[in-house]
Amino acid sequence: MSIERRAAREPVILEMRSITKEFPGVKALSDVSLTVTAGEIHAICGENGAGKSTLMKVLSGVYPYGTYSGDIVFQGKDVHFKDIRSSEAAGIAIIHQELALIPELSITENIFLGNEPTRWGAIDWIKAKKTALELLARVGLRDDPDTLIKNIGVGKQQLVEIAKALNKSVKVLILDEPTAALNEADSQHLLDLIRGLKGKGISSIMISHKLNEIEQVADSITIIRDGKTIETLDVVNDGVNEDRIIRGMVGRSLESRFPEHTPDIGEVFFEVRDWNVQHPQVPERMVVKNSSLNVRRGEIVGIAGLMGAGRTELAMSIFGRSYGNYLSGRLFKDGVEIELRSVSDAIDHGLAYVSEDRKALGLNLLDDVKRSIVSAKLSKISRGPVVNDEKEYAIAESFRTSLRIKTSSVDAGVNKLSGGNQQKVVLAKWMFTDPDLLILDEPTRGIDVGAKYEIYGIIQKLASQGKGVVLISSELPELLGLADRIYTVFEGAITNCILAAEADPETLMKSMTSARKKAYSK
């Protein structure tokens, strides 16, 4: 209603009507609508996987016309974008989380890449540089346009991206997590710039997990949950604040999607103290800050945090320093300090890590089921250097039965299995190493509901066997349903620790989106 009122005041520049986008077996967007008026900043909020990025990909032509249903009306005309170029030509530019700049080229070269001004067939560099200077002035970047991209920071690169979009006389700018990689000052500058563009009639659509920023700059907010539009809020008229947004984002009831489980929790056996890790490429960036946590036997410990908060970085750096540069921190297992310098050290000390990226980090997709299952501890079925085929087969068969891995045979290639069954193979691979502590990073990502339920059962069974489980998940209901205790992570630091019985989505989301550090004891 408020939007309609505003529409009367300001012309609607972009309207997406009833957008539905399906992937094989998954409905990523269902009947989503979005209305953006000229010269406004429109934020899109939702949990990870709610469908925000998919919606923006539909808008920018990454998913071309015909692969989705619904209409996009831009400046009063029905538009059918067939790729990014055609949406850019119309005046819609998207700036991705991962910047699409070429590090070895200069600022000018990047701005005009694919759009070079020419004179008699040769690039007119004088004109290009002149235009580049004007554009850089508009975005408030005072660097020499001949500077190579790799020599400027991420914040400035973001500005170059915007300059590049401005050069294409953009009407609607889409920013996907624009401040995720930026520090406080750079973020502020960027937000100011977006506000400035608004004054010049350029609308921005902004996806961000940082709710305080949204509250600060957005004029209206559309909330998406599970691929559906939940509501569109007018920031000023509806008196929106962070709590209001969070309620919209998580406001679903917890269904009984979890198997019955009575936790049997023992003593603390694994402890991380004051863990500090640097980014592997950017040393000044800390990806894990002073984090401490502990795990009891038989306990499922959840880690909640938004994408990029440092959950995976924390887990992988503990698992044999497989991510980032280890700075300081100590690990204790059964009261004894241990040092895990490599992944094989970690495996030998009874740790297992199931990666969030099953295909890139979890499996060798060229391999078959049986070879994948035994791959993390071949020594267990080998005599000397020789692998025992028969034992391998027997072990693979037993996991296939106990985890109900659906495959025509254990000789089948893992690439032929569905996501859920691939994940079971990965779980089998780590269960085979007989770990005491399992770190599961998004174990149910991209998996259908039935397989999820089975994986929940496996996780609970592992805990009942007295193993410690660390469960990293973006889905709050999953954490609340499975975990006994939940740590929240924000910007690399642990911000809270709550007993799952006492937690609710709102409290978790608050600790996940702000550094308000509370004293926690558990």
Add this chain to the structure above:
Amino acid sequence: MSQQLNTEKNTSGGIRDLRRMFGGGRSSLRQFGILFSLIAIIVLFQYLTHGLTLSSGNLINLVSQYSYILILAIGMVMVIIAGHIDLSVGSVAAFAGIVVATSMQDWHFPWPVAIVFGLVVGALIGAWQGFWVAYIGVPAFIVTLAGMLIFRGGNQLIGNANTVPVPEGFTVIGAGYLPEVGPYTGYNNLTLLLGLIVVIAVVMSEWRSRKVQRIMGSSPAPLWVSAVKVVLLSSVVVYATVLFAGGRTGTSFPVSGIILGVLVLFYAFVTKNTIFGRHIYAVGGNKLAAELSGVKSRRVNFLVMMNMSILAALAGMIFVARSVASGPQDGLSWELDAIAAVFIGGAAVSGGIGTVTGSIVGGLVMAVLNNGLQLLGVGADRVQIIKGLVLLVAVGVDVLNKSQGRPSIIGLLTRNRKTNEFPPEPPLVVPGSGTPDTARPTATLSS
């Protein structure tokens, strides 16, 4: 999934058993295809050369002429599985050859010591290249391109760009044959014995694989399939044995062929049945996943590069022994022959895929082609053109088949057969994100 099961059932008749004859089910289609191509090429040239191809003299010549390339292919396939390439093998072979020849001529090393010395030289060169690849992180392409220059130059520096002769004892490994022993039979007795051993091994391994299949609970192919397979393979072996044993007096199965055979058996076992072998495939298939499974990928890369250079040194020595001297042009463009053999044999450029036996068959395809064209009097220029085209077509077909979701090599022939004779295989699209799994896990082919 049920569709796949149906397909299996439908093909469970003759064709699938025929495929199982050559070592397994779906996955061995590649081996089958390339073996099929090899047989086709042999038959073709046997016809075109009016029986010259499969004559004693030519067969013996073929083995001793190509054994060193095939030895290189063994090492090369491991390098390629790990995701690298080695361009230096020809130069390393030449370098090891000249060092060994010089050691015998100038320093009077006895030839057995010289052979060991040559292998040590190969190991040192391999350690050098492996160090750069594995621990510094320079791409193997660059490291071995440099090695190609360095060791070619090294060969010419040590030999003053001249040839260095080798003593007669040493030539056994390249030009020697199994000696004549025992009563006169008109054939070489040791070659006959070797043939007999191979036949026994064929029978035993088939018997064992049936036993293993039964232990593992999968149903072995019907007995007649095993019988036909054993009879077929044995008759091929017997035929070859008679040819090798019945050559000109003084010739028989070449010693270099025996070295090759032992290496093939050893490395096929290493790649297939050892932890190290598994790790090579893991690193080449997905390095990050391998590292996160505790595989020390640097060590694997180092050892694979080192092994390649040891085999290159051995190949170089065999070549020197065969030509009775080491020269500055030895081993020129061997790397290309070895790499071609590996890719024709089904390895993937991106790593993670390939087998020792496949590469040997791929190398034999090239060898028979080369040899047959020479017998027909085709000029070296045209031979090169034909070899180039064969390589391109073989890998092209492989890529096409892969893009259709089936990893198969010279699959053109088998593919046509497939579309005619079996129902189409189900698309191997990864069900991936969230295809509901409805089939019960118990519905399997093997049970």
